[in-house]
Amino acid sequence: MTTFNDARVRKANDRPVNTTGRYVLYWMQMYRRLTHNHALDYAIGMARHFKRPLVVYEGLKLNYPWACARFHQFMLEGMRENHQAAKAMGVNYWPFVETPGDPGRGLVRKLAGEACVVVTDDYPQFIVPAQIRAVAGSVEVSVVAVDGNGVVPLSLIGPPTTTAAHLRPKLHKLFPTAWQHRAEAEPDVGGLKGKGISPPFDPWTPPKDLPAFVKSLPVDQTVPAVSGVVGGPTEGRRLLAAFVADKLDRYADDRSQPDDPDRNPASGLSFHLHYGHLSMDEVVAAALGKKWKPDLINPKTRNKDDYFCRDPNVNGFLDEAITWRDVGYQWHFARRGQPNNTQVTTPKRRTVHYRSWQEESELPAFNFESFDFSPLLSGGTLAGVLPEWALATLKKHAKDKREHVYELEQFESATTHDELWNAAQRELVATGRVHNYMRMLWGKKVLEWSPNPEAAYRVLEHLNNKYAIDGRDPNSYTGILWCFGLFDRPWPPERKVFGSVRFMSSGNTAKKFKLAGYTEYIRRLPSVTDVRAGKTAVKKAGTLFDS
Numbered sequence: 001m002t003t004f005n006d007a008r009v010r011k012a013n014d015r016p017v018n019t020t021g022r023y024v025l026y027w028m029q030m031y032r033r034l035t036h037n038h039a040l041d042y043a044i045g046m047a048r049h050f051k052r053p054l055v056v057y058e059g060l061k062l063n064y065p066w067a068c069a070r071f072h073q074f075m076l077e078g079m080r081e082n083h084q085a086a087k088a089m090g091v092n093y094w095p096f097v098e099t100p101g102d103p104g105r106g107l108v109r110k111l112a113g114e115a116c117v118v119v120t121d122d123y124p125q126f127i128v129p130a131q132i133r134a135v136a137g138s139v140e141v142s143v144v145a146v147d148g149n150g151v152v153p154l155s156l157i158g159p160p161t162t163t164a165a166h167l168r169p170k171l172h173k174l175f176p177t178a179w180q181h182r183a184e185a186e187p188d189v190g191g192l193k194g195k196g197i198s199p200p201f202d203p204w205t206p207p208k209d210l211p212a213f214v215k216s217l218p219v220d221q222t223v224p225a226v227s228g229v230v231g232g233p234t235e236g237r238r239l240l241a242a243f244v245a246d247k248l249d250r251y252a253d254d255r256s257q258p259d260d261p262d263r264n265p266a267s268g269l270s271f272h273l274h275y276g277h278l279s280m281d282e283v284v285a286a287a288l289g290k291k292w293k294p295d296l297i298n299p300k301t302r303n304k305d306d307y308f309c310r311d312p313n314v315n316g317f318l319d320e321a322i323t324w325r326d327v328g329y330q331w332h333f334a335r336r337g338q339p340n341n342t343q344v345t346t347p348k349r350r351t352v353h354y355r356s357w358q359e360e361s362e363l364p365a366f367n368f369e370s371f372d373f374s375p376l377l378s379g380g381t382l383a384g385v386l387p388e389w390a391l392a393t394l395k396k397h398a399k400d401k402r403e404h405v406y407e408l409e410q411f412e413s414a415t416t417h418d419e420l421w422n423a424a425q426r427e428l429v430a431t432g433r434v435h436n437y438m439r440m441l442w443g444k445k446v447l448e449w450s451p452n453p454e455a456a457y458r459v460l461e462h463l464n465n466k467y468a469i470d471g472r473d474p475n476s477y478t479g480i481l482w483c484f485g486l487f488d489r490p491w492p493p494e495r496k497v498f499g500s501v502r503f504m505s506s507g508n509t510a511k512k513f514k515l516a517g518y519t520e521y522i523r524r525l526p527s528v529t530d531v532r533a534g535k536t537a538v539k540k541a542g543t544l545f546d547s
Ligand SMILES: Cc1cc2nc3c(=O)[nH]c(=O)nc-3n(C[C@H](O)[C@H](O)[C@H](O)COP(=O)(O)OP(=O)(O)OC[C@H]3O[C@@H](n4cnc5c(N)ncnc54)[C@H](O)[C@@H]3O)c2cc1C
Pocket: 255, 265, 266, 267, 268, 269, 270, 271, 273, 274, 317, 320, 321, 322, 324, 325, 326, 328, 434, 435, 436, 439, 440, 442, 443, 464, 468, 470, 471, 472, 473, 475, 476, 477, 479, 480, 482, 483
């Protein structure tokens, strides 16, 4: 019998299932949670079908691009929680954390060797698609990738959409059925065989002092953990509940106002969504509230503020969380495997596998395997990714004289002539996030102050992915490319450098918003130099002029 959620399931190779395998392996890569997880549900179904134990393998290696203390700590906080949750559920959870003395190369292949089938997360960005391809191509057993990215299965949406306005009606049409087929909130693992089987490696035991453990690892320590930011599903749910209780009712009016994130009503959920510590099902359910019923949906509307219910705050938030998030995911998902996306080969790595990414790579080295990760890998150009009108106008203005041109280090150290831009960069370095409106301005100005659009793209990809906790996401790439015209339309009048690509300026931002709250917040953050030295303390509000 076929079901709606079959649309989420993709065979990553054509190998058979191994009916004599010891277990069903769920290789958890990006949906790092044990509830509300379609890939986990599928693996449980397989384990029941084959009457085999389920093994959940969650790994963390040292040499993923931009590996640093900030991201490691966030993920390990999640793994520490999954460790406990798996124990309570009675699931075999095999966590592996690479250390210099214990390299993880080939581990998934080894585990696959004893599996009936390998189930994994069909996440369409960063190292995940390449990892799936590599494992699927080198094992003898069936590898199945399951799309648990959002509420609507991405395969049902069709070819890549060019604007959010085109995607919105498709999502609205699919939403009511998809909502009936959400992942299990409390997956039933009762009756699964073989609890307590042991892994063929030393599983990670969460240390008492997690920050000290992270500091001992050869990952970039100049990007330290952010004080007050905690990874894991419990913290994600706490933030979600606080957002719904205290901020959602101001979302539509105040979200764009740059401010201290304590005051600004944006949810701040993108960190937990990126690492899969929170599922979109949970976020949507919380925003709709317990009293919401599907008959509140207005299927005929073309108005984004009137679809889910009659509250513009809820509709506004869900339009970002569903339409805007999915436009990026779907763009990657649907482009994957297109002929021009398969010709890029992975640069060869040196063979010392425990060394950090920074030690192994030239900077910026985009160690991605396929065009759907990084448009500029191996000398690629923006031609493969931008709409024609944007390419044409940027090309026409390629030789325009730039009033300011900065190198990566000047951008990174927040030492441009523009104090508002420097503020956004300081926020990114110190806190791993940038206020949404400021992030757009931040990207636009790098385009304006770089020698050419390709150079600007490289700076943005590097800085966003190096510091942002939600970086290395499909929306990192589409967010950056939006600054160059992706998903947008021409905005006359034609200007220097931008041509008809939408222009933004710090002057206009200062006219449009009251910025005192934001700039006061930024002044309380540690400087770029302090952050790089591991000093992350944020001054309390009201203490700036105390000494
Ligand atoms: C240059 C640039 C770089 C970006 N890089 C990233 C990135 O690395 N990772 C990332 O997740 N987003 C990125 N975005 C999109 C957006 O800035 C963030 O998703 C948003 O600011 C996250 O904050 P929040 O969780 O408080 O959002 P909220 O306003 O609370 O929105 C809720 C959720 O909706 C989604 N969302 C909101 N706005 C957007 C948007 N414009 N595009 C896509 N999804 C959206 C996110 O999942 C977000 O968590 C980028 C945008 C730009 C212009």
